[in-house]
Amino acid sequence: MSAAALSTTCTVEFGLGNLAGTFQRHFLCCRRFSAFPWHTILHPLCQKYPPSQQYRKQFLLELIKKYESTGADPLDELYDVLAEVLNAEETYKCHKSYLLPSGDSVTLIENVAIISEGTTGLVTWEAALSLAEWSIENKVYFKNRSILELGSGAGLTGLVICKSCSPRKYMFSDCHSRVLQQLRDNIQLNGYSLNTEQENQTNILKEIGNEKKTAISVIELNWELVTEQQLQNLQADVIIASDVAYDPEIIVSFSKVLRKLFNCFKDGRNLEVFVSSTIRNSETYNLFKKTLDIEGLMWQVVPDHKKIFFPYDTHCKIEMLNIALKVK
Numbered sequence: 001m002s003a004a005a006l007s008t009t010c011t012v013e014f015g016l017g018n019l020a021g022t023f024q025r026h027f028l029c030c031r032r033f034s035a036f037p038w039h040t041i042l043h044p045l046c047q048k049y050p051p052s053q054q055y056r057k058q059f060l061l062e063l064i065k066k067y068e069s070t071g072a073d074p075l076d077e078l079y080d081v082l083a084e085v086l087n088a089e090e091t092y093k094c095h096k097s098y099l100l101p102s103g104d105s106v107t108l109i110e111n112v113a114i115i116s117e118g119t120t121g122l123v124t125w126e127a128a129l130s131l132a133e134w135s136i137e138n139k140v141y142f143k144n145r146s147i148l149e150l151g152s153g154a155g156l157t158g159l160v161i162c163k164s165c166s167p168r169k170y171m172f173s174d175c176h177s178r179v180l181q182q183l184r185d186n187i188q189l190n191g192y193s194l195n196t197e198q199e200n201q202t203n204i205l206k207e208i209g210n211e212k213k214t215a216i217s218v219i220e221l222n223w224e225l226v227t228e229q230q231l232q233n234l235q236a237d238v239i240i241a242s243d244v245a246y247d248p249e250i251i252v253s254f255s256k257v258l259r260k261l262f263n264c265f266k267d268g269r270n271l272e273v274f275v276s277s278t279i280r281n282s283e284t285y286n287l288f289k290k291t292l293d294i295e296g297l298m299w300q301v302v303p304d305h306k307k308i309f310f311p312y313d314t315h316c317k318i319e320m321l322n323i324a325l326k327v328k
């Protein structure tokens, strides 16, 4: 049977609309499947930006097993792709592509291991996916505003916001040199150019035709070292962060940075702060809330967004806080 014929069969059998969309979303960012997949390994995004060799191999073996368990004749095309994948070099980095509701996508280079090179910042974490989904439903917080993201990691949330919410300025930041390099690469991979230092300082907007483009920069910003003056110079209106409350030491320095950011707003400008966290350990998470309290900050839990379109473990508890200065 040809691939086209199989594709038609699957369309009829599984109803291509939602199901194919689900398969693509799972496959392109390396998530497990619970049903028979198609429109994946030959997807143009997969061919241009291949997921890890290990993931593609497992996927194809499972696909072949499930397909042949229906009694169908072996499909040469699947074995050809499997041979190609088996011959490919196994690398410690891979591509993951995240499909957006607009039809656009964000492709990232991520490490295969979740912790590598002494950092957690080389992969995308669940809280980043959740924050990105929330942002698409809440564009009003980002449109024409100047956003500072703390601990950006691989850059998923920021790239989704830049592609979907038209911010005026987006400042990615992190402290780790490998993470900062991967962030720059990922931003460029998605078709953006980075602002120069001079452009950052003078806050120049890129204007192409009549369309204003988001000014994007990557900043080395270590919560342990950054001063109030440095934060003041960034002139951010909105602060976001995801999965940064996972370690007691980090929690203290992160909360202090938030307090410093609020101190920059003595002139009455309004600062919006959103922090999305996976609650792995309730003691650690409570410590985060307690530390915010010690720093003179209060929070409200933001209601969950409605549409889930990135595949992630929905059993893990993710919570987003809107953080503000306590009223005296």
Ligand SMILES: C[S@@+](CC[C@H](N)C(=O)[O-])C[C@H]1O[C@@H](n2cnc3c(N)ncnc32)[C@H](O)[C@@H]1O
Binding pocket: 119, 120, 121, 122, 123, 124, 125, 126, 127, 128, 150, 151, 152, 153, 154, 173, 174, 175, 176, 179, 221, 222, 223, 224, 241, 242, 243, 244, 250, 253
């Ligand atoms: C668990 S990762 C989360 C990355 C990304 N926000 C996500 O959710 O996918 C934590 C990030 O915080 C960064 N980080 C940890 N300590 C930091 C510090 N003192 N200053 C700045 N960034 C820090 C790490 O480099 C890493 O990128």
